[in-house]
Structures are given as structure tokens and as C-alpha cells.
Amino acid sequence: MAKQHFSHVTGWVFDLDNTLYPPEARLFDQIEVRMTQFVMDALGVDHARANHLRRHYWHTYGTTLAGLMREHDVDPAPYLTHVHDISLVHIQVDHDLAAHIRSLPGRKIVYTNGCAPYAERVIAARGLSGLFDAVYGVEHAGFLPKPEAAAFTAIFTADGLDTSCAAMFEDDPRNLAAPHAMGMRTVHVAPDPHEAAHIHHHTNDLTGFLARLL
Numbered sequence: 001m002a003k004q005h006f007s008h009v010t011g012w013v014f015d016l017d018n019t020l021y022p023p024e025a026r027l028f029d030q031i032e033v034r035m036t037q038f039v040m041d042a043l044g045v046d047h048a049r050a051n052h053l054r055r056h057y058w059h060t061y062g063t064t065l066a067g068l069m070r071e072h073d074v075d076p077a078p079y080l081t082h083v084h085d086i087s088l089v090h091i092q093v094d095h096d097l098a099a100h101i102r103s104l105p106g107r108k109i110v111y112t113n114g115c116a117p118y119a120e121r122v123i124a125a126r127g128l129s130g131l132f133d134a135v136y137g138v139e140h141a142g143f144l145p146k147p148e149a150a151a152f153t154a155i156f157t158a159d160g161l162d163t164s165c166a167a168m169f170e171d172d173p174r175n176l177a178a179p180h181a182m183g184m185r186t187v188h189v190a191p192d193p194h195e196a197a198h199i200h201h202h203t204n205d206l207t208g209f210l211a212r213l214l
Contacts, residue, residue, distance in 0.1 A: 002201055002209070002212055002213065003212060003213050005185060005200065005201070006167060006185060006213050008165050009105075009106065009165055009166060009167045009185060010105060010106030010107065010162070010165050010166070011106055011107050011108075011109075011161045011162060011163075011165060011166030011167070012101075012104050012106065012107070012108045012109070012166070012167055012169075013109055013110075013111055013161070013166060013167065013168045013169065013179070013184070014101075014108070014109070014110050014111070014132075014169045015110075015111065015112060015146075015168075015169060015170040015171060015172070015175065015189075016110055016111075016112035016114060016119050016122055016123075017031075017112065017114060017122075017171070018171040018189070018190070019169055019170060019171045019189045019206065020097075020110070020122070020123070020126060020128065020206070021091055021092075021094075021122065021126055023171075023190075023191065024090075025090045025091050025092075026090060027086060027088070027090070027091070027122070030086040030087065031083050031084065031086060032054065034082055034083040034084075034085065034086065035054050035064050035083050036050045036051050036054050037050075037082075038079055038082050038083060039051075039053050039054055039064070039068070042068065042072070042074055042079075043072060053067070057071075061145065062113070062145040062146055062147050062148060062174070062175075063113050063138070063145040065079055065080070065138070065143065065145070066143070066144075066145045069143060076138075076139070076143050080114070080115040080118070080137075080138075080139070081115075084114060084115060084117075084118035084121075088121060088122060088125040091122065091125040091126055092126075093125075093126060093127035094126060094127060094128075094207060095127060096207050096211070097126070097127075097128070097206065097207040097210070098126075098127050098128050098131060100207060100210035100211055100213075100214060101128065101131045101132075101210065102131055103214050104210070104213075104214075107133050107159075107161070108131060108132050108133055109132055109133055109134045109135070109136065109159060109161070110123065110132050110134075110135045110136065111136045111146075111155050112135075112136070112137055112138070113137075113138050113145045113146050114137055114138065115137040115138060115139055116135050116136065116137035116139065116140065117137075118137070119135050119137055120135055123135065134159055136155050136158075136159070138151075140154070140155060140158065141154040141155050142154065146170075146172070146174075146175040146178075147172070147174040147175045147177060147178060148178070149178040149181070151178075152178045152179060152182065156182070163179070163182040163183050163184050164183045166179075166184045166185070167184055167185035167186070167187060168184050168185070168186050168187065169187045169189050169206065170186070170187070170188065170189065171188070171189050171190045173188055173190075173194040173196055173198075173199060176188060176196075176198050176199055177196075177198045180197075180198035180199075180200075181198070185200055185201075186198060186199050186200045186201070187199075187200065187201045187202070187203060187209065188201065188202045188203075189202075189203055189204075189206050189209075190202070190204065191204050192204075
């Protein structure tokens with residue numbers, strides 16, 4: 001049973017996109033369209049080239065934004081405003097998820113590679129407002145993205161999180177390597193499992209997984 005592996009946990013860290021809501025909401029479909037358009041406008045390239053760069057920077061640097069900043073000195077603020085200006089109509093309130101998060105013992109935070117204002121919008125749409133002690137975006141790590149260890153260190157140090165008694169929930173398996181190295185319990189939240197030494201648990205149903213911990 002997973003429950004016994006979380007008896008020591010007093011700090012709960014949740015990624016946002018495709019973690020606190022299911023991929024079926026397809027918010028990233030909208031975000032990716034806006035990312036590609038931003039790259040086209042910022043770099044003066046056509047759609048095919050912009051789409052290639054969007055994916056390339058994500059694979060290489062962890063986020064498209066990180067690649068744009070490092071290779072083109074792009075200002076992150078307009079980018080974050082533009083790409084997160086999306087509809088949340090497909091996000092559904094999950095009262096059971098809210099109840100389970102509320103019942104978790106200790107401190108609960110959200111840490112996303114998106115920006116905090118966008119995260120707050122999604123949290124509200126999901127019916128999870130008021131449940132988290134803090135919400136951190138990429139801006140709080142100096143725009144250094146997950147999966148870089150220094151990004152996690154910046155966020156967790158600022159939060160005062162004791163990683164030896166904390167757990168991380170995340171849809172991107174790359175972003176669980178640093179938390180694992182820091183002594184955290186790691187949970188991959190995704191439709192399909194990803195086998196790796198730094199992943200302790202997998203679930204395709206966050207609500208159900210949390211229910212089994214309580």
C-alpha cells in the first residue's frame with residue numbers, strides 16, 4: 001500500500017498543468033498554439049520553424065521560455081502573459097480532490113513552470129482555492145525552470161520546505177529527478193507509467209491516489 005510510504009510526509013508539492021487537472025482538459029493545446037505564435041512574432045520565423053523551436057527548447061531547456069531567454073534574450077513577462085491568456089471552460093470543479101487535499105497533513109504548495117497568476121486562475125476553476133499555503137511560478141525561481149535542480153532549490157529554500165519529509169506530484173517524469181535526489185517521495189501523475197529509478201509511484205488518477213493516503 002502506498003499509504004505507508006507517506007506516513008512521514010508533512011510537505012506536499014503539486015505541479016499544476018496535467019497534474020491538478022486531467023490532460024483531457026487539453027489546456028496545453030491552447031498554450032502551445034499561443035507559444036508558437038509568440039515565437040513567430042518574436043523571432044520573425046514561419047509557423048513550421050516556430051513550432052520546431054518551441055519543441056526543441058522544451059526538450060533542451062525544460063521550457064520554451066528558457067530557450068527563448070537563453071538564446072534570444074526574450075523578456076519573460078510578455079511571453080508569460082501571452083501564452084497563458086487561454087480559456088478555462090473545460091476545467092471542471094473536483095470536490096473530491098478538494099476534500100482530499102484539504103485533509104492532507106502539513107503544508108501544501110503548488111509549484112509550476114507557468115506563472116503564478118495563471119496558476120491561481122486554474123486553481124480557482126478547479127475548485128481548489130484556499131487549499132494551498134503558497135503558489136509558486138517560474139518567476140519565483142528567477143525564471144529558471146524545472147527540471148533544473150537549482151530551480152527546485154530556489155523554491156524550496158524560499159518556502160522553507162523540509163524535503164526529507166515532503167512529496168512531489170508531477171506529470172513530467174524529468175521534473176521528479178531533482179526532488180528524488182533531495183529525498184522527496186515522488187509521484188508521477190500521467191495516463192501512462194514511466195519506469196525510472198527516481199519515480200516511486202505512478203497514478204493516472206490523483207484524486208483516487210490521495211484518497212488511498214488518508
